[in-house]
Amino acid sequence: MTLLICVFAAIIFTVKWYKRKDDSLMLGIPCICFWGASLMWLGDAIFGYAEDGAAFFEPEPAEMLNDAFLGLSVVALGLILWLVILLIKDPRGIVKASLRKKARE
């Protein structure tokens, strides 16, 4: 479930990145971040499948809920990471302009 949620996040951001008009939102960051994590969880899933067989695809509801909760938290953390990098790098200069305006007030 965590892998699935992360893959969906990666796909959504890849489509957004492809449709972008400029790079001011730095959409490549969440893209790469979620794909990296998805590929790593894929490796984990391969070992899980090798160990449990078909049972790997039939998790207990409680386990699935916990994994879904983890997946959503992972996406939230990835988005926070992206937002922090975006605000620090400030490609549009919006943060800088806003700070200068505050300083003038």
Next chain:
Amino acid sequence: MACFLVTAAEAVVVTVAAKVAKNREMSEESVKLEKNAEIETAHENKLPWSKKLMILASLLWGGAFLLCYEHIWHGEVVPWFPFLTAMNDPGDTAEMLHEMGTVGVTMAVIVTVVWAIMMIVADKIMARPDPEPAKAAA
């Protein structure tokens, strides 16, 4: 248990390699400019090695960061020494090292193989002739 440490270690190595490659590319470029030589057009048809390595480093750092969070979630990583709960018991440590050698290495190999395929495709895309304006508009 600590499989993300393998990818994090690879990320460190790749980041250093990318910085070295970037420095080398910059010094090569400045030598060319000093000699007044034209910058080869073939150079523009391929992504520089430093950028390619930075993409791999970003994939590895991003993945390792989110996987580290997963390990915190499962209580396998803690914010106090020795940081990995498996380090408290020799049996768990052996199991952790085995997992790093199997799952961790597989993760690193998957990411690296996918990156290598991506870079081959990227070079092929960059070598394509630019689309004609009429086609591009359509």
